Amino acid sequence: MRERWPVLVFAALMAAIPFVPDVPPFWIVLLDNIGLSALVAMGLVLLTGVGGLTSFGQAAFVGFGAYTTAVLTTAYGVSPWLALPASLAVSGIAAILLGLVTVRLSGHYLPLGTIAWGLGLFYLFSKLEFLGRNDGISAIPPLSIGALKMLDPGTIYYAIWIAVFVSALLTLNLLDSRTGRAIRALRRGHIAAEAFGVQTPRAKLLVFIHAAVLAGLSGWLYAHFQRAVNPTPFGAQAGIEYLFIAVVGGAGYVWGGVLGAAIVVVLKEVLQSYLPLLLHGEGQLEIIVFGILLVALLQLAPTGVWALVMSWLPVKAARKRPDVSLKLSPRERAPHEGGVLLQLEKARKQFGGVVAVNDVSFAVRPREIVALIGPNGAGKSTTFNLITGVLTATSGSISVLGKRLRNPPPQEVVKLGVARTFQHVKLVPDMSVLENVAIGAHLRGHAGPLASMFRLDRTDEAKLFAEAARQIERVGLAEQIDQPAGSLSLGQQRIVEIARALCADPLLLLLDEPAAGLRHMEKQRLAALLRQLRDGGMSVLLVEHDMGFVMDLADRVVVLDFGTKIAEGTPDAIKTNPEVIRAYLGAAA
Numbered sequence: 001m002r003e004r005w006p007v008l009v010f011a012a013l014m015a016a017i018p019f020v021p022d023v024p025p026f027w028i029v030l031l032d033n034i035g036l037s038a039l040v041a042m043g044l045v046l047l048t049g050v051g052g053l054t055s056f057g058q059a060a061f062v063g064f065g066a067y068t069t070a071v072l073t074t075a076y077g078v079s080p081w082l083a084l085p086a087s088l089a090v091s092g093i094a095a096i097l098l099g100l101v102t103v104r105l106s107g108h109y110l111p112l113g114t115i116a117w118g119l120g121l122f123y124l125f126s127k128l129e130f131l132g133r134n135d136g137i138s139a140i141p142p143l144s145i146g147a148l149k150m151l152d153p154g155t156i157y158y159a160i161w162i163a164v165f166v167s168a169l170l171t172l173n174l175l176d177s178r179t180g181r182a183i184r185a186l187r188r189g190h191i192a193a194e195a196f197g198v199q200t201p202r203a204k205l206l207v208f209i210h211a212a213v214l215a216g217l218s219g220w221l222y223a224h225f226q227r228a229v230n231p232t233p234f235g236a237q238a239g240i241e242y243l244f245i246a247v248v249g250g251a252g253y254v255w256g257g258v259l260g261a262a263i264v265v266v267l268k269e270v271l272q273s274y275l276p277l278l279l280h281g282e283g284q285l286e287i288i289v290f291g292i293l294l295v296a297l298l299q300l301a302p303t304g305v306w307a308l309v310m311s312w313l314p315v316k317a318a319r320k321r322p323d324v325s326l327k328l329s330p331r332e333r334a335p336h337e338g339g340v341l342l343q344l345e346k347a348r349k350q351f352g353g354v355v356a357v358n359d360v361s362f363a364v365r366p367r368e369i370v371a372l373i374g375p376n377g378a379g380k381s382t383t384f385n386l387i388t389g390v391l392t393a394t395s396g397s398i399s400v401l402g403k404r405l406r407n408p409p410p411q412e413v414v415k416l417g418v419a420r421t422f423q424h425v426k427l428v429p430d431m432s433v434l435e436n437v438a439i440g441a442h443l444r445g446h447a448g449p450l451a452s453m454f455r456l457d458r459t460d461e462a463k464l465f466a467e468a469a470r471q472i473e474r475v476g477l478a479e480q481i482d483q484p485a486g487s488l489s490l491g492q493q494r495i496v497e498i499a500r501a502l503c504a505d506p507l508l509l510l511l512d513e514p515a516a517g518l519r520h521m522e523k524q525r526l527a528a529l530l531r532q533l534r535d536g537g538m539s540v541l542l543v544e545h546d547m548g549f550v551m552d553l554a555d556r557v558v559v560l561d562f563g564t565k566i567a568e569g570t571p572d573a574i575k576t577n578p579e580v581i582r583a584y585l586g587a588a589a
Contacts, residue, residue, distance in 0.1 A: 006313075007255075014161050018154050028153045030269060032225060034261045035160040039218035041245040041257030042164075042171055043211030048243065049251025050175065051207040052187035053103065054111040056239045057118030061212040063125055063234030064091045065219025070137040070229050071130065080143050080224055084217075091216025095209045103204035118239050125231040136230025143224045156225050163221060164258065167214055170453040171254050174210070177452030178438075178445040178464060183207050185428055185439055191390060192426035194410040196419070196504055197443035206449055248297055250304020252430070259306050267293060319434070319482060322465040324473075328444045330505060340365055340402070341508050341539050342387065342418075347396040349382055349563075356382045358563040359396060364508060369530060369540045371550045374560035375583065380543040381423045383560070384510055387541075388420050389413045400508070415443065417507035421497040421514060423543070429486025433477060433496055436485045438468040440503030471499040476525055491517035495526070502533075509533065511542040515549050527553050551575065559583070 017023060017031065040058050047053050068090045069083040078086075098117055105113045126134045143150040143159055150156040174180050182203050185193040190200040223229050241264065249260020271286040301308040342364040349357040357379045364370045372380050385391040387398055389410040398405045400416045419440065427436050441464045447457030472481050475495045480488060485496055494514055501509055511530075515523050523546070530540050530553060544550050550557065551571040559567040559574060561583040567574060574580050 011165055015158075018157055025153060028157055030265065032153050032157055032160050034258075034265045035157075035164045036218045036222050036225070037242065037245055037261035037265055038164050038258040039167055039221075040215045040242045041249060041261050042167055042254055043214035044242060044246035045249075045251055045254055045257045046171060046175070046183070046207050047211040048246060049253070049256075050180075050187065051183050051204065053204060053208065054243070055102075055114040055208075055211070056111055056236065056243055057098075057114035057121070058211065058215045058242050059234045059236075059238035060118050060121040061091045061094065061215035062219035062222065062238070063121065063229075063231070064094050064212075065216030066223040066229045066234070067125065067131055067137070067219075068216075069220045069223050070140050073141050074137055074139060075130075080141060080220075084220055087220040088213050088216050091212045091219070092209050095212030096205070099205045099208035099212075103201060103208055114239075115236065118236055122231055122235040125234060132230070134231060136228060138228040140223050140227045140229070142227065150224070153225070156221070160221050160225070163217055167217065168254050168258070171210070171214075173453050173455055174449060175254070177449075177457055177461060178442060178447055179203070179206070179449045179452050181431070181435055181439050182442060184431060184435075188426060188428050191410075192422065193439070195388060195390070195414060196440050196500070197411045197414050198439075199411060210449075244294060248294060248305060250301075250306030253304060253306040253310075256304045256306030259309070260304070263297070263305060264294075319432070322434070322469040323462060324466050324469050326463045326466040328441065328463045328467045328505075341400065342541065343397075343399040344383075344387075345397045345399075347383070347386055347398055348394045349379075349386055349391060350394045356563050357386060357393075360560065360563070360565045361396075362558045362565065362568055364539050364541050366507075366539055367534055367537060368555050369534050369542070369553055371554035371557045372541060372543050372560065373545075373547075373550060373557060377562070378560040379563035380560055381512055382563075384420060384512055384541075384543065387413070387510065388418060414504055414506075417505075418510065419501035419504040419506035419508075420510035421494065421501055421512050423512040425490065425493045425497060427485040427493055427496060427500075430484055432482050433472060433485050433488070434465060434468050434481050436496055437472055437499045437503055438464050440471075440500035441467050441505075444503075444505065467503055468499070471502045472496075474502065475499045475529060489517065491519070491522055494518070495522075498526075498529075507538060509538055509540045511540060511544075513543055513545065515544055515546050523549055 018028060040062060044055065044058055047055055065087040068087040069080060072078040072083040072086055073080055102110065102113050125131055131137065143156060148155065150159060175184070182193060182198040183206070185198060186200065186203060194200055222233070245260040245264045246257055247260070248263055249258065250256025268290060271290055275286050275289060297305065340363045344363070345361050346359040347357055347361070348355070348359050360383060372383065374380055382391065386393050389405070389408050389412065392407040400413065400418055403416065405413065444467070445460050445464050447460040451457045469481065472478055475498055477492060477495055477499065480492065485493060488496065494517060498511065498514060515526060518526060527549065534540060554571055557569065557571055557574040558565060559580050566579045566583060567577045569577070
């Protein structure tokens with residue numbers, strides 16, 4: 001409740017403003033415009049700041065919402081309230097159609113793609129006859145409740161700001177969920193998220209639709225606020241401005257969208273009203289000064305003004321400690337008969353003319369620790385990527401639990417009971433250790449996005465966090481459970497990755513250089529943990545350069561050199577193998 005009181009105070013203040021005596025009507029209009037912009041900016045916070053998908057085309061979705069209600073209420077006499085679900089549906093369907101293409105783009109192609117369809121839709125709005133071409137649609141009926149008609153800015157004010165608060169609440173609920181963690185994980189790249197079962201295209205499309213529906217809601221309100229629509233507010237310039245609002249307020253913060261809208265809308269209004277007076281009407285420099293001030297704001301607060309403001313406040317949100325007595329059900333896996341967990345038969349990977357993995361064969365059996373060693377560039381991490389579906393094999397076969405993998409995606413591999421860490425740590429730095437580790441249990445949760453938005457997922461969430469807390473305690477990081485993962489040392493981050501992998505309840509754990517960055521005692525604790533996992537029924541395949549660590553821990557060792565297996569055997573046999581001494585151990589010495 002402590003972290004909610006600022007929001008409750010803000011809501012009370014906003015509700016009281018129209019009742020303040022002698023409040024200029026202009027202020028109410030300004031607040032209405034801030035609320036309309038805030039709805040679009042909230043969607044962009046989720047889309048760009050959290051999901052990492054930059055969009056310059058959100059103004060087009062505002063247009064879909066506005067034109068849908070304009071056509072239905074003027075041409076067909078539909079009630080504005082009945083037109084609301086239609087406006088949201090049209091915006092959402094448009095997002096699905098555009099998103100199926102757009103979210104597959106990456107890098108600079110993604111924002112360029114949103115600019116392209118944003119310009120195309122703006123042109124379409126201005127050319128379609130039934131939308132009124134460039135003149136648009138007028139005489140749109142106002143919102144009404146019984147005899148109350150929302151004809152002036154003061155009466156529609158509450159409809160706009162109720163929409164803002166409800167949308168903020170639903171968006172925050174979505175982010176604080178299994179689905180939200182999957183969305184946040186995408187910002188750091190898709191590989192780690194997919195390794196724990198996150199369906200990347202589905203998550204990207206979901207956030208794209210959510211942002212579009214919020215923009216459509218803004219468009220619906222805009223149409224009944226202005227009582228007329230034309231293409232001008234839905235063009236590329238408006239799309240750029242909405243993105244500015246989200247970035248200035250704080251692209252990673254939902255309430256930053258509201259603050260950014262207030263800053264940008266008020267700043268524009270002040271410059272347009274007072275700058276001509278100061279310059280005696282000479283020149284139209286408002287846009288130039290506006291741009292300079294926005295750049296200055298971003299220099300002052302590069303992560304957004306909201307983050308700067310929150311750093312000044314003494315109130316810090318604290319998550320309730322998980323109830324570790326809650327248990328998740330064990331993962332369902334394909335039945336298997338004791339023999340082999342993992343089998344590689346002449347696995348091969350070529351990148352053009354370069355052979356990274358050259359017909360490698362080995363097996364991992366139940367309750368066994370196998371080390372995969374070799375010099376840098378020997379193909380160890382590439383072999384891990386072949387096993388976990390990050391890369392597709394050129395030839396050969398890989399089987400898990402007796403089932404041959406035919407180039408499956410990583411999401412299917414983890415379902416079979418294979419979890420992994422990475423050579424280069426892949427955590428979300430601004431998420432807590434607890435939240436990062438909970439991503440590992442993604443497939444063990446069941447609540448979807450709608451349940452999350454309406455807080456119907458609390459039992460599911462409590463179990464996921466309880467499992468994450470148990471694994472964090474298991475690896476010895478209980479004191480760091482609420483710290484941002486990015487604040488930990490490299491060695492501790494590697495241990496967090498192990499806890500995340502354990503959350504998947506795997507039969508086979510793949511560890512890529514887990515001891516790198518650890519001190520001697522930390523390595524000893526890690527070795528003890530891995531032995532405990534083996535004795536408990538889990539198998540471990542690890543890549544490691546610390547030969548003392550490997551030889552004391554592994555049951556068997558597989559040695560690669562230039563992608564080719566040159567030896568396999570017990571640690572004692574490997575230590576005395578002449579080829580290994582020449583190719584690896586001798587080089588290390």
